[in-house]
Amino acid sequence: MNSNTSVNNHSAIFSVLVVLALSAVGISFLHLPVLANNLAIFSVAVVMAGLVFFQYMDLKSEGKLIYWIMIIPIILFGILFVLFIPDVCHYSIDFLKKVF
Amino acid sequence: MEKSTSLPLTQIHAIDEGPCGHNSSPAGLTAGRLGIWALIGSEVVLFAGLFGSFILMRMINPQWAEEVSHLNLKAGTLNSLVLLVSNFFMMKASGSVAAGKASDVKKYLFLTMVMGVLFLCVKAFEYTAEFAHGEFPTSGGFWAFYFLMTGIHATHIIGGLVAMGLLLRRALNGTLGPMQGRVAITGIYWSFVEVVWIFLFPMLYLLA
Numbered sequence: 001m002n003s004n005t006s007v008n009n010h011s012a013i014f015s016v017l018v019v020l021a022l023s024a025v026g027i028s029f030l031h032l033p034v035l036a037n038n039l040a041i042f043s044v045a046v047v048m049a050g051l052v053f054f055q056y057m058d059l060k061s062e063g064k065l066i067y068w069i070m071i072i073p074i075i076l077f078g079i080l081f082v083l084f085i086p087d088v089c090h091y092s093i094d095f096l097k098k099v100f
Numbered sequence: 101m102e103k104s105t106s107l108p109l110t111q112i113h114a115i116d117e118g119p120c121g122h123n124s125s126p127a128g129l130t131a132g133r134l135g136i137w138a139l140i141g142s143e144v145v146l147f148a149g150l151f152g153s154f155i156l157m158r159m160i161n162p163q164w165a166e167e168v169s170h171l172n173l174k175a176g177t178l179n180s181l182v183l184l185v186s187n188f189f190m191m192k193a194s195g196s197v198a199a200g201k202a203s204d205v206k207k208y209l210f211l212t213m214v215m216g217v218l219f220l221c222v223k224a225f226e227y228t229a230e231f232a233h234g235e236f237p238t239s240g241g242f243w244a245f246y247f248l249m250t251g252i253h254a255t256h257i258i259g260g261l262v263a264m265g266l267l268l269r270r271a272l273n274g275t276l277g278p279m280q281g282r283v284a285i286t287g288i289y290w291s292f293v294e295v296v297w298i299f300l301f302p303m304l305y306l307l308a
Contacts, residue, residue, distance in 0.1 A: 077148035
């Protein structure tokens with residue numbers, strides 16, 4: 001990829017990121033059900049983060065070592081988060097009833 | 101039309117000799133590139149822990165929705181756009197290094213810093229308004245998380261600005277030469293700071 005293509009690519013990614021950021025704000029004004037609202041906004045954030053990681057941070061051209069450096073903390077966080085959910089559910093039955 | 105000799109972003113790290121001349125690791129990466137990804141891996145632990153704690157506490161405390169309504173959504177949205185523009189300029193600076201355009205490197209590093217400072221100014225404006233309304237880190241769980249997470253993020257912004265300032269000073273003195281790979285490495289760090297905000301902004305301002 002030459003530098004001109006790279007800059008054009010960055011411009012396109014930037015435009016998409018701006019649209020997605022404004023979309024997330026727009027979704028919050030739609031007054032969707034709590035679960036739908038939060039899932040939609042979180043999905044937009046994940047897509048934006050993916051674009052930045054793979055396009056701006058050039059993760060797509062990295063080797064396995066870098067992927068593992070990123071994946072291991074995320075897996076450990078996921079385990080920790082899931083382990084806490086039963087405790088949280090115990091204290092937030094009302095909240096979960098609203099969500100589901 | 102100006103024709104530029106270009107290097108892919110993935111190759112410009114080979115230019116970076118580092119201050120001690122140790123420019124490659126056993127994994128085939130430059131020390132700088134491996135180091136920045138290791139730093140980001142540790143930062144993921146820090147921020148994921150904070151975000152996870154916030155989400156779990158938010159589930160336990162539905163009354164925090166009232167506190168969220170006191171945040172300035174317009175300022176938060178503006179900051180999101182400012183950081184996106186800032187990161188775009190940083191990518192242009194990295195691209196300019198690859199293309200060997202020294203003047204563009206200076207210009208885009210400066211613009212990136214200006215947008216970073218603007219982000220901090222908007223955040224300071226928000227903090228001032230919140231303090232004026234009597235909301236402090238000690239005002240409750242939500243505000244403790246809010247000031248902690250945004251404060252740590254702002255500290256990372258300041259760290260990035262310092263790194264960019266050092267690079268800009270070298271670029272202005274014409275001594276960036278062997279360290280130009282660090283522009284791209286700083287760009288990776290700056291992008292990560294943006295990713296943190298990409299999650300922080302909806303979590304604090306938008307989630308129902």
